[in-house]
Amino acid sequence: MIVFREIILLLFALSALLIAVQCKKELSLSERVQQLSDAGTKKPVLRFNGDKFRQYVKGTPRNYSTIVMFTALAPSRQCGICRHAHDEFQLVANSWRYSQGYSNRLFFALVDFDEGPDVFQALRLNSAPVFMHFPAKGKPKKVDTLDIQRVGFAAENIARWVAERTDIQIRVFRPPNYSGLLALIVLLALVVGLLYLRKNNLDFLYNKTIWALGALAFTFAMTSGQMWNHIRGPPFLQKTQQGNIAYIHGSSQAQFIVETYIVALLNAAVVLGMILMTEAASKRDDVRKRRIYAIIGLGLVAFFFSLSLSIFRSKAHGYPYSFLLK
Amino acid sequence: MCVCVCVCVFDDRAWYPLGRIIGGTIYPGLMVTSAAIYHILNWLHISIDVRNVCVFLAPLFSSFTTIVTYHLAKELKSPGAGLVAAVMIAIVPGYISRSVAGSYDNEGIAIFCMLLTYYMWIKAVKTGTLFWSTMAALAYFYMVSSWGGYVFLINIIPLHVLTLMITGRFSHRVYVAYSSLYVIGTILSMQISFVGFQPVSTSEHMGAFGVFGLCQIHAFVDYVRSHLNKNQFDTLFRAVISTIAAAGVLTLAVLAALGKIAPWTGRFYSLLDPSYAKNNIPIIASVSEHQPTAWSSFYFDLQMLTFMFPVGLYFCFSNLTDENIFIILYGVLSIYFAGVMVRLMLVLAPVMCILSGIAVSSLLSTYMKQIDDVKVEKKKQRFEGNYFMRSEIATLFVCVMSVFLVMYTLHCTWVTSEAYSSPSIVLSARGHDGSRIIFDDFREAYYWLRHNTPEDAKVMSWWDYGYQITAMANRTILVDNNTWNNTHISRVGQAMASSEDKAYQIMRELDVDYVLVIFGGLTGYSSDDINKFLWMVRIGGSTDKGTHIKEHDYYTPAGEFRVDKEGSPTLLNCLMYKMCYYRFGQVYTEGGKPPGYDRVRNVEIGNKDFELDVLEEAYTTEHWIVRIYKVKDLPNRGA
Numbered sequence: 001m002i003v004f005r006e007i008i009l010l011l012f013a014l015s016a017l018l019i020a021v022q023c024k025k026e027l028s029l030s031e032r033v034q035q036l037s038d039a040g041t042k043k044p045v046l047r048f049n050g051d052k053f054r055q056y057v058k059g060t061p062r063n064y065s066t067i068v069m070f071t072a073l074a075p076s077r078q079c080g081i082c083r084h085a086h087d088e089f090q091l092v093a094n095s096w097r098y099s100q101g102y103s104n105r106l107f108f109a110l111v112d113f114d115e116g117p118d119v120f121q122a123l124r125l126n127s128a129p130v131f132m133h134f135p136a137k138g139k140p141k142k143v144d145t146l147d148i149q150r151v152g153f154a155a156e157n158i159a160r161w162v163a164e165r166t167d168i169q170i171r172v173f174r175p176p177n178y179s180g181l182l183a184l185i186v187l188l189a190l191v192v193g194l195l196y197l198r199k200n201n202l203d204f205l206y207n208k209t210i211w212a213l214g215a216l217a218f219t220f221a222m223t224s225g226q227m228w229n230h231i232r233g234p235p236f237l238q239k240t241q242q243g244n245i246a247y248i249h250g251s252s253q254a255q256f257i258v259e260t261y262i263v264a265l266l267n268a269a270v271v272l273g274m275i276l277m278t279e280a281a282s283k284r285d286d287v288r289k290r291r292i293y294a295i296i297g298l299g300l301v302a303f304f305f306s307l308s309l310s311i312f313r314s315k316a317h318g319y320p321y322s323f324l325l326k
Numbered sequence: 327m328c329v330c331v332c333v334c335v336f337d338d339r340a341w342y343p344l345g346r347i348i349g350g351t352i353y354p355g356l357m358v359t360s361a362a363i364y365h366i367l368n369w370l371h372i373s374i375d376v377r378n379v380c381v382f383l384a385p386l387f388s389s390f391t392t393i394v395t396y397h398l399a400k401e402l403k404s405p406g407a408g409l410v411a412a413v414m415i416a417i418v419p420g421y422i423s424r425s426v427a428g429s430y431d432n433e434g435i436a437i438f439c440m441l442l443t444y445y446m447w448i449k450a451v452k453t454g455t456l457f458w459s460t461m462a463a464l465a466y467f468y469m470v471s472s473w474g475g476y477v478f479l480i481n482i483i484p485l486h487v488l489t490l491m492i493t494g495r496f497s498h499r500v501y502v503a504y505s506s507l508y509v510i511g512t513i514l515s516m517q518i519s520f521v522g523f524q525p526v527s528t529s530e531h532m533g534a535f536g537v538f539g540l541c542q543i544h545a546f547v548d549y550v551r552s553h554l555n556k557n558q559f560d561t562l563f564r565a566v567i568s569t570i571a572a573a574g575v576l577t578l579a580v581l582a583a584l585g586k587i588a589p590w591t592g593r594f595y596s597l598l599d600p601s602y603a604k605n606n607i608p609i610i611a612s613v614s615e616h617q618p619t620a621w622s623s624f625y626f627d628l629q630m631l632t633f634m635f636p637v638g639l640y641f642c643f644s645n646l647t648d649e650n651i652f653i654i655l656y657g658v659l660s661i662y663f664a665g666v667m668v669r670l671m672l673v674l675a676p677v678m679c680i681l682s683g684i685a686v687s688s689l690l691s692t693y694m695k696q697i698d699d700v701k702v703e704k705k706k707q708r709f710e711g712n713y714f715m716r717s718e719i720a721t722l723f724v725c726v727m728s729v730f731l732v733m734y735t736l737h738c739t740w741v742t743s744e745a746y747s748s749p750s751i752v753l754s755a756r757g758h759d760g761s762r763i764i765f766d767d768f769r770e771a772y773y774w775l776r777h778n779t780p781e782d783a784k785v786m787s788w789w790d791y792g793y794q795i796t797a798m799a800n801r802t803i804l805v806d807n808n809t810w811n812n813t814h815i816s817r818v819g820q821a822m823a824s825s826e827d828k829a830y831q832i833m834r835e836l837d838v839d840y841v842l843v844i845f846g847g848l849t850g851y852s853s854d855d856i857n858k859f860l861w862m863v864r865i866g867g868s869t870d871k872g873t874h875i876k877e878h879d880y881y882t883p884a885g886e887f888r889v890d891k892e893g894s895p896t897l898l899n900c901l902m903y904k905m906c907y908y909r910f911g912q913v914y915t916e917g918g919k920p921p922g923y924d925r926v927r928n929v930e931i932g933n934k935d936f937e938l939d940v941l942e943e944a945y946t947t948e949h950w951i952v953r954i955y956k957v958k959d960l961p962n963r964g965a
């Protein structure tokens with residue numbers, strides 16, 4: 001008898017447990033929304049594993065949309081682009097969280113491959129990152145996946161896509177970049193400090209040589225095309241398909257950064273040669289030194305001029321002249 | 327003065343329907359000069375047609391430039407330097423490119439005026455007389471009337487005065503020179519209607535005004551200093567300076583905040599902040615002359631001068647005088663601007679020639695003296711320390727320098743003949759058998775327009791061809807090369823980039839009768855409208871009415887600009903595409919390729935057999951380079 005009662009009690013307990021578990025699986029809509037918004041206020045981007053994904057993103061009924069980023073952030077996966085996309089996604093989620101129109105209609109979530117591989121399989125995703133929009137009603141369509149190839153994953157573009165899919169406008173707020181300002185302040189502090197230390201002896205400002213060197217350095221920088229580099233942002237150099245390294249760009253419409261440094265050095269060498277020659281002729285120094293100056297100067301001038309001419313020849317096709325070097 | 331009459335002239339055949347006030351939107355110097363020369367020659371009964379005067383004006387003025395460069399370099403260093411500088415500027419490609427016969431543009435006379443002003447200014451600084459200062463002001467007035475680049479002058483001359491003040495070289499000569507130049511020059515410059523009141527209201531001219539004030543203060547301080555003893559002077563000086571400085575800064579801040587002082591305009595601001603134009607004003611960024619300069623462009627236009635210039639700087643620094651400081655400033659500033667914008671290579675060329683002339687002549691004169699030391703035994707005392715092989719080294723150096731100069735000449739001649747000698751309205755190419763094929767399509771199309779369209783027909787095309795249509799076809803146009811109204815150009819861009827129906831609305835609104843496009847797909851001419859199309863999209867989308875035009879709609883999903891089957895549907899159905907490729911799908915262009923093969927983009931076009939709804943083809947030239955379409959009228963009601 002007693003055993004029978006125990007068994008009945010046990011059965012009741014088990015069934016109660018089962019029912020409880022059952023209920024837990026089917027949380028009501030309001031509870032889900034409540035849990036999501038609580039979690040969302042603390043962390044704007046929610047991290048889901050497979051179960052949570054199915055419960056919150058796929059579970060019905062829903063009156064909210066979810067934007068989910070499928071990514072692979074573990075270092076072993078070696079997905080550098082996932083990291084950048086994660087930063088941009090975080091920016092959008094933060095902007096949404098602190099925006100005036102923040103509501104329970106939209107949530108941002110993340111599923112990492114290592115935490116939810118079943119989700120990746122179910123959705124047949126084989127690349128990362130992927131941004132998908134799961135609407136409140138119905139299944140996601142083709143346009144509910146952000147076309148990263150075409151649009152990229154910059155925060156502004158993600159926000160624009162979200163607005164297109166959900167009609168919720170998010171103004172992306174990028175925290176201001178203080179690095180430029182900081183660099184400027186440091187520079188100013190250095191200059192002021194320098195002037196203060198030398199305040200008794202400001203003569204160095206009147207020293208012609210320093211200004212002359214400054215002007216010459218500026219000229220070399222400009223004639224070698226540094227402004228072009230600053231505006232167009234070319235690569236440092238180029239590795240061709242055969243594995244060789246190309247230092248000089250083949251056409252005269254473009255240049256590499258290393259190429260501009262080479263040209264600046266060549267110009268500087270020629271000018272140095274000419275200056276040495278002038279010094280040799282006019283100074284009152286030791287005879288032998290002046291002779292050495294003159295010979296070195298002449299050699300520098302002739303050699304580096306021909307070198308720059310041959311580099312120019314390789315770029316401007318059809319140029320017929322050369323000097324010493326071909 | 328005859329300039330005042332120009333205000334009343336209104337051109338209603340350009341920028342339809344806005345029209346253009348000629349007097350108020352251009353610099354009259356070039357036109358007044360040509361008219362003056364024409365009238366003088368005809369009065370002397372040398373009858374030269376005004377067209378020939380205009381064609382040969384630029385080479386004439388570049389000869390004058392050579393003479394002025396000689397005088398300027400002579401003032402700075404010596405007659406030898408002047409001669410070398412004059413020879414260099416006579417052949418430098420950087421200047422020749424903008425002053426070929428037939429290029430009737432402001433730069434042709436502007437460089438002459440600029441160097442003349444500089445010469446007068448240097449004379450004024452050296453002598454300190456009112457005569458030379460007034461001559462400088464008159465030359466400055468001539469410069470203001472001829473080119474918008476006078477802003478460079480009105481900033482570099484005050485900068486020079488400021489540098490002289492800082493280095494303690496300020497003297498009564500500089501005071502007289504600058505004060506008279508500023509007052510007379512500014513009053514004269516305001517006589518040009520295009521300039522108007524800008525010299526007292528825009529930031530570009532405030533520097534000159536500030537330095538003028540500073541000049542007066544400095545001179546006054548010197549005067550007071552000479553009348554007081556040291557202690558009194560020091561106290562007074564310190565008190566007054568602090569008050570004035572505070573008051574001055576406060577007034578400037580208030581004026582700027584109130585908006586009385588207009589900020590830097592777009593074109594000049596983009597020189598200070600090079601990325602400004604690219605991000606904010608696409609029409610400035612689109613002009614190919616406004617692109618930054620790669621090092622090979624420097625070398626191409628200036629060759630040897632690129633490294634003789636720093637040597638010249640070194641010589642100037644070795645013996646600093648008031649004039650040398652000016653030329654150093656000019657050189658360093660213009661090399662910065664030339665690096666930012668290819669067009670400003672023109673401003674750099676003269677100073678490169680002058681400084682290189684100084685360098686070459688100094689080096690040569692030093693070393694020529696050392697060559698024959700056989701005869702001048704006594705004068706050798708100056709160069710004590712005769713060293714072995716001195717004359718041999720000197721001879722070698724002079725030979726090397728001569729070789730450099732010869733190579734410079736050869737280079738300049740080659741560059742000028744290859745790159746700057748071809749006309750841009752008649753093109754030529756070599757056929758397969760080496761024979762020369764001439765493409766005279768532009769003139770053919772313009773003369774067709776002239777003879778086959780009504781007098782008051784309005785033609786829509788991209789702004790590059792505006793002046794040509796006005797001059798050769800004599801028809802009213804919507805936009806031209808002056809590009810003074812960005813919104814109107816943007817409207818044309820919207821029409822070109824939209825679908826036929828939307829474009830038809832815009833064309834009816836603008837009263838367009840004919841549309842003209844340039845197409846290079848049949849011949850391989852690569853500066854056609856399809857290659858410029860993205861700029862039309864960017865400019866079209868940059869104003870309010872064009873927000874529906876987004877650049878990324880015209881790219882493929884992979885982000886490429888393609889006209890074949892993979893191309894974006896928006897691109898394949900826009901007006902420009904349809905106009906360029908109408909009936910092109912049936913044409914065989916190259917052996918072994920399908921019909922409709924575009925020889926510039928090297929693909930077979932995607933949208934081939936289509937009909938035009940709102941346009942009908944009026945004329946296509948022999949090689950399909952220019953295509954003209956007539957805009958159809960509204961359909962009859964009930965038809």
